[in-house]
Amino acid sequence: MGTTSVDAKQGKLSYKLFWTWDHTTNWVLNTIGKQNCGVANHYTKRPDTFVRDYLRVIDWSAANGVDAVGIVGLLRDVHGGFDSARRLCAYARERGVRIYLIAGLYAYGGIYYEGDSPLSLDRFLARNPDCMGQAMDGSPRYINFRYPYGYKKEPVACPSNPKVRNFVLDSLDYLFMVLPELGGIQMEAGDSFQCLCDQCRARRAEMRGGEKRLPAFSLSDMAGIYPEAADVIRSRSSDAWVICETYTHYINNNAFNDVTSPAMQAMLKMPDETFWQWSDRHFGKRVWTEADRLPEHLRRFRHVMRAHHSTQWEGGRGTLAVDAIRQQCRLSYAAGIQGVSMFGETSPFHANTEFNYLALQYFADHPMDSVQSFAEQVMAPRLGGTALAERYLELAVLHKTPEKIPAAVREIAKIISSITGDDALRRWTYLASFLNSYYWESVQEKKN
Known part of the structure; x- marks a missing residue:
């Protein structure tokens, strides 16, 4: 296998993760307000159902070797905010499972996804309109979600604005100070088109992150915040998992292979314990094979391959995806990637879903089977x-x-x-x- 990546276990993958949205995680059956798709939805179930859903997710994870559960929308006023989050994080820790927050730094509501909180990016931008990102025509940048992606209109911040940077870093510091039970964070710089102000354009050109003129996501924007954000988080919680979303696959984006660019040089300064998260979506013509090892300069970090099996994005919700999960685990293992992630939103009452979850456990432990x-x-x-x-x-x-x-x-x-x-x-x-x-x-x- 050549050089072994940090924390890799001999013959198996070290980390198994569930990725979830709060509004589409349906482990409590026969309840009203359930949803099965979307990425920007309001929460429509009873407030107490949020906790009940995730207690079941945690119990399954503890019993079946899932190490961590990520939640988009962990912090919402409508289902209890910090109180509910603290209860779930503590319950998970007691059972050897981590709850980690999935959050956008410049978009997607920020650290506090929805509600009247000082950590809400939406509230911050409403009170500081000078911090808004710019659209192509110079107007304030919003993401207008439409079916099947949701129905909300969410503001986007400007990554080049110092006030935004301070707000993001202060929010992360506060989060891990008041919620020490939290197991980590998957942080995102945004993948729904970025700020196009003159400062952002000039900064990206200087950072050489390989962005298109109208970038859906930006390595330069990641490099401008992920390293310092990781330092802030680890200064508060030394064992927190810091997962950096890349929105791509390393074989599909040459920018991650250019070690001479200022963007990659900044990313490579992050601690070895940092997770880089790759995705199976948006592949180009290139097909991932067992010969596609992680690039040498990335092997000292931890890595997670996130897949969309058996979801509205791939295959259909509730479909059987055992062979696809086998391939995900096998290719990840051959590449030197240590972790795999899949959606964990559907109850294992549904037998296809149950076997998918069991396949994640089995093939992570036996990737060549x-x-x-x-x-x-x-x-x-x-x-x-x-x-x-x-x-x-x-x-x-x-x-x-x-x-x-x-x-x-x-x-x-x-x-x-x-x-x-x-x-x-x-x-x-x-x-x-x-x-x-x-x-x-x-x-x-x-x-x-």
Whole structure:
């Protein structure tokens, strides 16, 4: 394997993470106000459901080897703000799990996602309009979210404004001072187009972060805040995980390979314990292979590969993604990446989701194993034997071919008649219902 990255465990990945939005995390069943997509939604469930949802996520994580749970919207007035966050963070710590905040620094509401808080970026920008980012025409920069991304209009700050910089760093310092139970943060510089004021344009040109003229995200903006933000956080909480979102993959963005640029030189000054988070989205023509090791200059850091399996972004919510998770873990391990992350918003009551979560655990611990091994060791005891586990894998993907579903459901009905365990019965009846929902929709579409 060559040079080993910091903290890598022999033969396995060191870190398994769940990534979640508060409004679409639905582990409490049969409750009103549930949502299944969006990135800028209001929270519509009962306030106490937020805590109940995440207590279940934490319990599952503790029992199944998930090390940390990230939450966008952890801090909202509507579901308890700091009080609810403190309860969840303490509960998680007691069980060996970290809760980490996922937050934008220049956009997406800031540290306090929604509410009347001094840590709210929206409130800060409303009171300091001179700190707003600029759009292409010079007007104040807003992100206008539309279906399926949400419905909010959120302001964007100017990264070149010293008042903004101080606000961001002060907010981080305050956060880890008053919430010491917090396990860390995934910080983001924004990926919904950046400030285009003259100062930002000039700074990016000087930093040579490889941005396009109208950048969706900016390495220069990351380099301008991530290193100092990491120092502020670690000065308050020495064991906090500092996860730096890159919005890209290292094989897909040459800017991260240019060690001569001022932007990369600034990023490389961060402590070895810093996490760099890469994404499976927005791949170009290049395909990730086992030969694509982390670049030498990045190997001293910790790294996480974040994927969007079985979500509205990839595959569809509730679909089975065992083989994709296997590939994510295998390629990450071969690359020298130490951690993997996937969405953890859906309850494992849904059998496909349950097997996806178990696949994350299994393939992180056994990154070179096959789907067949997973079926034999993990699925078979939960479905009634190896042959039935193999058949489940074949049947679960038939939602893509609705015309085959009626025969599949009749076959599942026969399988159910031989199942005795309650949990195994739940999994097979779930699969029948899951497939039937796609068949039903295909029939309705033909009527219209």
